[in-house]
Amino acid sequence: MMPLRRFAMHQPKSVAEASQMLAEFGEKGRLYAGGTELLLAMKHDLLRYEHLIDVKTIPGLNKIELKNGTLNIGGAATHRAIEHSPAVKENLPVLAQMENNVANVRVRASGTLGGNLCFAEPHSDPAALLLALGAKAHLQAKSVRRTVTIDKLITGSYETSLGADELLEGIEIPLAGKSQRAAYVKFQLKERPTLGLALVLDVDGDNIKKAKAVVGSVSPMPTESDKANGLLTGSRAQVEKQLLDAAGALAQAADPVDDLEGGADYKRHLIGVFLKRAFIKALA
Amino acid sequence: MNLQFVLNGKPWRVECEAQETLAEVLRNTLNLNGTKVSCEVQVCGACTVLVDGAPVSACTYLAYEARGKNVTTIEGLEKPDGTLDPLQQAFIDEFAFQCGFCTPGMIMSAKALLDENPAPTRAEIIHYMDGNICRCTGYVPIVAAIQRAAQAMGKETKK
Ligand SMILES: Cc1cc2nc3c(=O)[nH]c(=O)nc-3n(C[C@H](O)[C@H](O)[C@H](O)COP(=O)(O)OP(=O)(O)OC[C@H]3O[C@@H](n4cnc5c(N)ncnc54)[C@H](O)[C@@H]3O)c2cc1C
Ligand code: FES
Numbered sequence: 001m002m003p004l005r006r007f008a009m010h011q012p013k014s015v016a017e018a019s020q021m022l023a024e025f026g027e028k029g030r031l032y033a034g035g036t037e038l039l040l041a042m043k044h045d046l047l048r049y050e051h052l053i054d055v056k057t058i059p060g061l062n063k064i065e066l067k068n069g070t071l072n073i074g075g076a077a078t079h080r081a082i083e084h085s086p087a088v089k090e091n092l093p094v095l096a097q098m099e100n101n102v103a104n105v106r107v108r109a110s111g112t113l114g115g116n117l118c119f120a121e122p123h124s125d126p127a128a129l130l131l132a133l134g135a136k137a138h139l140q141a142k143s144v145r146r147t148v149t150i151d152k153l154i155t156g157s158y159e160t161s162l163g164a165d166e167l168l169e170g171i172e173i174p175l176a177g178k179s180q181r182a183a184y185v186k187f188q189l190k191e192r193p194t195l196g197l198a199l200v201l202d203v204d205g206d207n208i209k210k211a212k213a214v215v216g217s218v219s220p221m222p223t224e225s226d227k228a229n230g231l232l233t234g235s236r237a238q239v240e241k242q243l244l245d246a247a248g249a250l251a252q253a254a255d256p257v258d259d260l261e262g263g264a265d266y267k268r269h270l271i272g273v274f275l276k277r278a279f280i281k282a283l284a
Numbered sequence: 285m286n287l288q289f290v291l292n293g294k295p296w297r298v299e300c301e302a303q304e305t306l307a308e309v310l311r312n313t314l315n316l317n318g319t320k321v322s323c324e325v326q327v328c329g330a331c332t333v334l335v336d337g338a339p340v341s342a343c344t345y346l347a348y349e350a351r352g353k354n355v356t357t358i359e360g361l362e363k364p365d366g367t368l369d370p371l372q373q374a375f376i377d378e379f380a381f382q383c384g385f386c387t388p389g390m391i392m393s394a395k396a397l398l399d400e401n402p403a404p405t406r407a408e409i410i411h412y413m414d415g416n417i418c419r420c421t422g423y424v425p426i427v428a429a430i431q432r433a434a435q436a437m438g439k440e441t442k443k
């Protein structure tokens with residue numbers, strides 16, 4: 001078996017204490033949640049830490065609750081907990097359905113939403129959907145709190161704006177009313193998605209008043225395009241005619257890259273196919 | 285680290301280190317070799333065990349995480365009188381293994397599935413078992429075995 005190098009496990013009792021530990025251990029320490037990313041990288045000796053700080057021992061960091069018209073999900077909530085949460089299934093079924101398709105059942109049982117976003121592996125399903133839903137991330141270092149949008153949290157491939165002693169406390173997702181239609185569709189052949197497409201529409205009868213399309217996994221960060229979003233608003237019949245142009249604008253903004261999950265040209269093609277599928281699914 | 289947990293219904297106390305995986309503790313310390321290790325990166329499912337009913341990859345899941353919890357491995361399925369679990373029996377009846385290396389993981393995942401959803405559709409079985417890889421039997425008999433076990437267990441509970 002591929003053994004892990006020796007490390008010590010620490011059990012903070014609050015976000016402030018975890019932040020203090022991060023400051024104290026510096027480059028020798030790292031936050032640890034489900035370990036589904038971190039331990040793999042450590043097994044392969046790509047990362048080395050002497051101290052792991054278990055965020056799961058912080059009470060309440062895994063809570064999922066409704067508060068003033070928003071859905072709040074703690075950084076340590078697992079994919080599985082989100083997938084099975086009655087609050088999520090009732091109020092934001094698109095999120096439960098996305099989570100039910102992340103990785104495999106074992107990774108979902110251990111892996112957390114916070115770990116997914118903070119590792120910033122480019123092939124992330126939650127990052128794309130949360131950006132489309134207008135979610136915010138609550139960050140905390142010692143006693144200082146700040147709130148950022150997802151595009152300000154994830155800044156590149158494996159890069160975030162998190163400070164050295166900062167934690168992701170949780171995600172807040174606004175719950176739009178009955179006029180919201182949302183869909184998340186993805187294409188995946190291997191362990192990680194080749195493409196994920198999130199579409200969130202605000203409809204009034206046959207009219208699409210607002211649209212937000214985000215494509216993820218095809219390039220370092222999930223991307224949206226004002227031009228594509230513009231082409232996705234108007235009467236349903238008109239938008240249907242503009243779908244390919246919208247996909248073109250989205251592909252241009254995303255600027256797909258070649259990687260193990262597929263070539264850039266292929267991904268550009270997939271954006272067209274999956275935008276159409278998302279559109280049909282959202283309005284079904 | 286002194287680790288206490290319940291393993292296949294019995295309380296255990298073992299010494300282990302923070303970096304040891306549950307698979308290492310099960311196989312090396314406790315000599316329970318039913319849990320297999322193959323890819324070691326959360327992909328194949330050969331190492332699947334249940335922790336408080338949820339399936340995890342013992343190859344990467346730290347033993348530390350099992351503290352105070354209930355762990356079930358393939359060794360914990362047969363009854364004390366030697367009767368096989370309906371899933372084990374169904375895998376035999378449907379010829380759902382060839383080399384058998386994926387089988388403990390397949391059966392543990394399937395057990396988690398049937399505990400959550402006692403009458404899954406074929407599509408639900410395929411989706412749930414997506415993360416368990418078999419390289420020689422083929423999946424048709426594996427899905428058939430899970431369907432057969434679900435039926436057998438359904439009859440048991442109705443009795
Ligand atoms: C086989 C496999 C398949 C996968 N398939 C998919 C897929 O289809 N779609 C998808 O989106 N993802 C996929 N993933 C990624 C998966 O979602 C992540 O591995 C998981 O969510 C990471 O969470 P974790 O708790 O295990 O993080 P960890 O590995 O514990 O941590 C990851 C990183 O996040 C940091 N971190 C953790 N919690 C916090 C916090 N609260 N605040 C700040 N930093 C924190 C850690 O320091 C570390 O750097 C896959 C992973 C595997 C192994
Ligand atoms: S050995 Fe654990 S998932 Fe493959």
Ligand code: FES
Pocket residue numbers: 380381382383384385386387417418419420421422
């Ligand atoms: S029976 Fe040989 S890998 Fe599945």
